[in-house]
Amino acid sequence: MLAADRRAARAGQLTCDLLVVGGGIAGCWAALKGARAGLSTILLEKAEIGAGASGGFLGALMPHMPERWNGKKDFQFKALVSLQREIATLESRTGMECGYARTGRLIPLASDGARQAALARAADAEANWGSKYSFSVIDEPAGAGWPESAAMRHGAVFETLSARVQPRALLRMLLASMEDQSKARILTHELAPEIDPAGSARLTDGTLISFGHLVLANGVDAFPMIARLAGVPDAPLGAPVKGQAALLKTDLDPDMPLLYDDGLYVIAHEDGRAAIGSTSETEFDQPLSTDAQLDDLVARARVLCPALGDAGIVQRWAGLRPRAIGRDPMLGAIPGCDQVLVSAGGFKISFGIAHRMAEAVIGSITGQMTVEVPESFAVAAHLARARAAASGATPS
Ligand SMILES: Cc1cc2nc3c(=O)[nH]c(=O)nc-3n(C[C@H](O)[C@H](O)[C@H](O)COP(=O)(O)OP(=O)(O)OC[C@H]3O[C@@H](n4cnc5c(N)ncnc54)[C@H](O)[C@@H]3O)c2cc1C
Structure with a gap:
């Protein structure tokens, strides 16, 4: 956390258009794309950027097999294709490289x-x-x-x-790009334990952050939070x-x-x-x-x-x-909580698709939607699978 941001946080109240919870690959892309779209953005990470699953070093960006084509494969294919251009842009703006x-x-x-x-x-x-x-x-x-x-x-x-790609180098590059955006603010070592879906989150030190929209991108910790916000706290929405x-x-x-x-x-x-x-x-x-x-x-x-x-x-x-129930990524608004969106559950392919997931959530906030999101990614679809699993029915 930057010294100025720590002072601001200690002042007790912060306001932003977009609050992103979780500083892994999903959250970093969401925060960067939000700031680039002109939203005043706060990225909140309970430890360090990359403290979760994104802090590894494997870095495979691989497609699904090309047969039995469907919306999920199409989403991933377009993401893998566009990532090359996204990374070239980041590299030329930051002067950094990510292998x-x-x-x-x-x-x-x-x-x-x-x-x-x-x-x-x-x-x-x-x-x-x-x-x-x-x-x-x-x-x-x-x-x-x-x-x-x-x-x-x-x-x-x-x-x-x-x-x-080298995952840690990509995260460093995303962080540098965010620090370069006047609209972005990064708060590390700050946990959001409590979220009011009507537009505020309280940190452990009591600081209140008022937001226009919130994106939950907190990896495996997102599943129980989403279940609580959707009013079904026991729904098995995903597992590590x-x-x-x-x-x-x-x-x-x-x-x-x-x-x-x-x-x-x-x-x-x-x-x-x-x-x-x-x-x-x-x-x-x-x-x-x-x-x-x-x-x-x-x-x-x-x-x-x-x-x-x-x-x-x-x-x-x-x-x-973070593996969501049914294995598809989880993307979009939580039913009944229009201001709270999710970008999570990328499981084994997050590094290849997180920028496109971010584009989708930010597009739905700004009304500039350029990405087609398969219905199976919707939070409602995951909730239906969780309900079916809980009742012993075969999940669709
Ligand atoms: C061994 C291994 C190899 C992998 N290899 C690949 C690969 O080759 N290619 C690939 O695409 N994927 C790979 N993956 C999967 C990939 O790493 C994950 O899908 C991805 O990192 C998930 O990113 P995320 O941003 O959703 O979650 P995370 O990276 O887990 O980020 C979530 C962040 O949220 C923070 N957080 C949680 N709760 C809160 C809160 N309440 N307030 C504030 N912050 C909070 C956490 O500290 C964490 O930093 C691999 C995973 C593993 C474990």
Whole structure:
């Protein structure tokens, strides 16, 4: 928190057009887009920017498979395409870099059946991704030991839409961009425990923030808050899914495509380091610590990808992904609370879509809506799923 902002907060009352709760990737994009749209914006973060799931280092920006096209896949596709331009703009305005590159992704195929299915998907990709991005089956590794030849027995998918970014560097760049906006104010180490949906939030120190609109972008903590505000405090709107990842000191060619195999990602980053992720744990005792499951993942990565050699681990990290019920992101106003919107539940793809989620919530506040949001993302749709789950019916 900037010294001037701390003094203002201590004065007891703040007013803004837009209050964004949560300084992860979803909240930083929402606050920046709000300020850029001319809204006086306060970003409130209970710890540090990136203290939640967004503070990791994997950074895969990957699409869903191109078949059975639907609104969710379309939303994500358009987001992945537009992110490149968004990041170029941030980089040129801040003079900073965040290790973004569209390196594509390689997915070894486990059987002849998988190869045939992949070949069929090439036509779906052409129909749904257009001619700029390709999805093909290749038979040679992208480079020596990337991946091991045995993993390529049935070939591999190589698609050119996926990209990678350094999550922490992107957050630093978003923060610098916000600090550059006269309309934006960032309050860290400030928790919003209490929200009056009619337009105010009280911080733990008693400071009252009056807002025109509020965007809840507080990751896994958003679900119970949304349920309370919607008047169904016990609704199971979402749950955390723990993930663990490791960063290795290597000297890899950063142009190598992302490597994905059955939940395992190996990503060569710009600084020569390789990120390996991630576990997917719905049950855990220690949300933020790493354990033997990460060692197993790293061991798998070394087999899949001999190019890693015996590169040492420089960092181990764990975080909680926000997975909404039904797995779709949660976006838009809370029914009955028109001033309170949500941008949460990005689960495993937040870094690829958070800017577009932000565009949607800010567009609905300013009336300049440029983004088509699938109905399944609406908070009402999530509430219906939660009600169905609670009553034992099959969620739609
Ligand atoms: C191991 C791992 C690997 C991953 N890899 C990828 C990947 O390769 N690509 C990808 O796109 N995604 C990936 N993800 C998922 C991605 O990190 C998350 O989906 C994303 O970070 C969620 O962002 P968020 O802003 O919604 O939530 P968060 O980043 O969790 O941010 C929420 C913030 O809100 C703050 N907060 C909570 N309550 C309050 C309150 N009341 N007042 C003020 N502040 C509050 C928290 O401190 C936190 O900083 C990965 C996740 C993990 C764990």
